[in-house]
Amino acid sequence: MMQHLKIVLENKVRVIVITRPIGDFKDKNTSALQGALDLLKVAGVSLVFKSNIHQKYAVIDQRIVWYGSINLLSFGSAEERSCGLIAQTLLTN
Template sequence: MRNLEPALAKKVKVIVVTRSVEDFQNKDLTAWKEATKHIETSGIHLVYKPNIHQKFAIIDQKIVWYGSINLLSYGSAEESMMRIESNKIAYELMGSLEKIA
């Protein structure tokens, strides 16, 4: 959230797509509820999609961060993230979210 605060202060539209509540086990449910409540109260629009596992961020419809890192959490495993500047890839990824039901 600290990294998003400057963008939110400038009224930048931020959307977070995350899994639905049904996708979480009881042990993770409390943390998920707290995190989504915090995100929503910060002015970020949340979209819930069941059964997704994609991990990417799109900035200004052209900068894509894509990889194995959970962008809203952290862990101790070695993971990677790649930065790509491509309108085409950004729009393809945004389109892939629309296809998930």
């Protein structure tokens, strides 16, 4: 996936990942998570950390929203649900 992110970042697309801080995860997961976050940061992805979140959504071009139980940054065999919305304008919050 990093090769795809690098292409869009080279084309001046702004990518922001909002996730929980490292301290919010179990110790056994922190090493792998820190490695992934470091890769994203070096590639030019903006990272925002917020505690107590579990929402999964993607905002594209400030008007398309994908929202649901789908894990947008992973590949698994679990059944997932998502919904796509297109809006004329979205709030910036």
